[in-house]
Amino acid sequence: MPEPDEVTTVACIGAGVIGGGWVAHFLAKGFRVRAWDPAPDAERRLGRLVEAAWPALTELGLAEGASRDNLTVLPTLAEAVEGAEFVQESAPEDLAVKRTLLADIAAAAPEGVVIASSTSGYGMSEMQTEAATPGRLVVGHPFNPPYLIPLVEVAGGTRTEAWAVDWASRFYRQVGKTVITMDNELPGFIANRLQEALWREALHMVANGEATVEQIDTAITDGPGLRWPVHGPCLTFHLAGGEGGMAHMLDHFGPSLKAPWTRLEAPELTRRLRDDMVDGCETEAGERSIADLVAERDRAIIAVQRAVRASRETTS
Template identity: 70%
Template sequence: MARVEPGSVDRVACIGAGVIGSGWVAHFLARGYRVTAWDPAPDGEARMNRLVEAAWPALEALGLAPGASRANLSFEPTLAGAVAGAAFVQESAPDRLALKVDLLAEIDAAAAPEAVIASSTSGFGMTEMQVKAARPERLVVGHPFNPPYLVPLVEVVGGEKTAQDAVDWATAFYEAAGKTAVKMSREVPGFIANRLQEALWYEALHMVAAGEATVEEIDLALTAGPGLRWAFMGPFLTFHLAGGEGGMGHMLDHWPPGSMDPAWTRLVPPKVEGALRDTIVEGCEEEAGGRSAADLIRERDRKLIAVLRALREA
């Protein structure tokens, strides 16, 4: 059977109903999809329903797609039942490599042959996760940012055995589903946004430890300064929310600073000269798209005013 067009997908499956998995459920429901979900935890369905219910007012405020309804969600008793007939599967199990390897192989065995399967992993490469799958060519990374139902970013990249058409299809599907998809050209530990975020997080910890700045000063410096996301949520509160109901304590207990792969960050910069300098300059010119500095300043100021007004209203 041929793979359905990315913009014509009707039903998706979400495997794993934690903070990230339930966030994906809420997002897909709000975009008008029928969603089947599965989680092995005894309280998986109840937890998922609580998280979706909590997210729904924000999604209603943003505007629901035609036909969007929480009634389009069903929680299946088995993994096979959840993925049966789904054109797309989003796996969001805890980030433990052995668990991911076995679970993705199980999903691959149960899902329709034409379905594309994506993992919400925060750092593992698909090359190391697809080793037990019978059809690894349709497995991709679809890494979101928390909460997936509000933050539009999703980073898409395949492994060594992933077919390019699966990466292209997943990227197009995410875009059709209302996400901002970054299709990466190659695997890199931690992907793009996590590597940037990790570098800033480590520097914030160093500054607190050295007495150079307080937690409040660092968060204020970021929320009042750089970054669209950081305009309303600084790094400490962001990681606090990443801990789910346990908050920052859960985050620090389970993912203490320094426990992540050291390859995630590289704080010594390369020399910006020669071909690298040319690449950076040409990339900026291409992104500007013919707009002058004055044009870009006007556009920047207009958007900053809109953000500031929105924050005042909030």
């Protein structure tokens, strides 16, 4: 196995929206990409997807040697993984399909090569059951489109070896991703569970006639959504406590957790949960004071607003 920064060839198995996005990302990073998808028109669809993504990738900055000509679409899975130093699987979210496909990839891929699944919900423990070499199978969960959204959540299964999780995390960082290496398997992972909670509440409001789709979208794009790219929900509430930070926010607003605002049951605000939130915010803030964080947030929100406004003016 090469080190993550020595990889030159990757295989992408499955070339739909997510798999094709991975192909575009890897090509832009200068890799040779070997792809396979069972659909009869896979090569044509993949070519269109990469072509559509290339202007944005070019604007972001292509790696030395990056070229769409580095893509090869192979007729079989075995040929696609031949010579690959990393494999990204992006099949549909069907557990039986995932199990069989990952087993087939593990049987065909070179020994020791890490195989990552783009699954958005299944744990690796339930997907690696049929693989002969499950120790090298990990979850590498991206967000759509993978060539633009930096986050990847990495997790192993009960039969995954620690070295594979570590290698995959280092590889994704090497190719420009922001990586969350999860300590435990969690259905839906972290980001999906957060956006699912918001999505579920939105559906409730529309179903009950409490808000329109446009009102809901505006509430996020022109409200908390402007703050989240800067600090995320936890540090955002840390600032809501003023100089007292998260500790003051929880002590002051803690009782409102029981207010029937949402259809999700609030957790009990125990002393341990309170302290974990306070300690987590202090750790994330590091040496930045409340004033520093406020200034950082304000600068970023202004930049985001200007960028979104400019983008709308360009397309109008």
